Amino acid sequence: MRRLRMRERGGGVLTGHMARALADIRENLKAVQVVLEVVDARIPWTSRNPHLNRVLGGKARILVLNKADLVDEDGLRRWVACLRGQGLAAVPADAVTGRGVERVLAEARAAGGRPAVEQSLRAMIVGIPNVGKSSLLNRLAGGARARTGARPGVTRGKQWVRAGDLHLLDLPGVLPPYLRNRQAVAKLAIIAAVGPESFPAEVAALVLIDLLRERAPRQLELFYGLESESGEAAAVLEAVGRRRGCLAAGGRVDAGRAAGVVLKDFRAGKLGRLTLEDPPCAAPNRS
Ligand SMILES: Nc1nc2c(ncn2[C@@H]2O[C@H](COP(=O)(O)OP(=O)(O)O)[C@@H](O)[C@H]2O)c(=O)[nH]1
Ligand SMILES: [Mg+2]
Known part of the structure; x- marks a missing residue:
């Protein structure tokens, strides 16, 4: 096998690219009450970018374990239990078929609190590339994908789409992948x-x-x-x-x-439904 020399980018260091992406997300965050952080259920840990924690501060967040259709039920259950045990609102979903998407909405509503009168709850989707951000946005916004347009005093030119009674920022925030090792x-x-x-x-x-x-x-x-x-x-x-x-x-x-x-x-899921990493919690006692 060819020996590989990999230059670590963006691991512990905050590169210019990473900093710009985070700054963009930080800017958009001001306009929302809830963040839908999308990760890939096959690698729920590795597909997160820990820099997001700092940017989010205390903002309400739903952790969407997307592509749940590609992982085994048992692995998925253990991940969800572990993350929820850590106080994270983890929700499995399949953005292609829409499975779990209603629950994402329900939890977003619950986490976002009650917005001021005359305002709807606003949310944005963030995540690294290819985890299904756009698919989830399309699913949540439904077929119509009707833009709700700029709302005076709230959006300043940002585009929003309706997802039930939620308003979603039309463009998902792209987090650079975090290259830990x-x-x-x-x-x-x-x-x-x-x-x-x-x-x-x-x-x-x-x-x-x-x-x-x-x-x-x-x-x-x-x-x-x-x-x-x-x-x-x-x-x-x-x-x-x-x-x-x-x-x-x-x-x-x-x-x-x-x-x-x-x-x-x-x-494509042909090699079986499988998580590629285990949650950082002990496996449940199966006695
Ligand atoms: N099996 C499966 N594929 C998905 C799911 N969500 C998205 N995809 C596929 O993953 C690829 C990337 O999705 P996309 O929404 O473009 O990801 P983005 O880069 O995060 O916006 C596309 O081929 C989608 O069809 C899912 O829940 N299950
Ligand atoms: Mg996309």
Whole structure:
């Protein structure tokens, strides 16, 4: 395997890009009472950006564990229980089918308090790329997507859309992914929050293979019809590539194409519903 040297960006350091994104969000926050922080339910921890905590201050927040359809029920339940135990209003959702979205609205209403007379509750969506911010916005705003327009004294040119009795800022706030360490960046690449230009797909696929083998043993063998693979992740990737005809000149396996296959299948949920990390709470006693 090619040795990878990764330049850590935005981890502990506040880069200019990160600071600008946070400043934009801070500015928009003034206009809302509630924030819907969207994360990917497959990596609820790694897909958050902890800088948001500082920017939010005491603002009410709902933590939407989106793409809940792609994770196992048990893992999801444990994550929700753990986060709620920490006082976070965590709500699982599937922004494509709309499952859980009503509850997001209900909790936003409850958390946002009662706005002043004549005003509706205003909220905004934030999150790192590809977690489903736009999908959730469309779901919440419904098909019509009628803009409610600027409201004097409240919006100053911002566009709002109606979501039930809530007013949502029309543009979600994009948080840069938080690159805590190499494993975190690999997970972010797996869910396509970080692109292949920043983290090679092949390395992401190898990390994914290791995670799958640890968390859902035999899943890869079953799905791709492989012999039992006990070797390194690279050997599994090569077996998948051979199986799927990802061949380069001379009959060698094209590892890059094989990586693309594994990542695509995982992202589509074909390799099983699975969380890729555990909540920072002890597993419940199952006696
Ligand atoms: N399976 C699944 N896919 C989703 C869900 N929400 C969004 N997506 C898909 O994830 C991709 C990114 O969604 P998008 O809303 O553009 O994310 P954004 O970058 O955060 O605005 C799109 O292909 C969506 O169809 C979900 O709850 N489940
Ligand atoms: Mg979007």
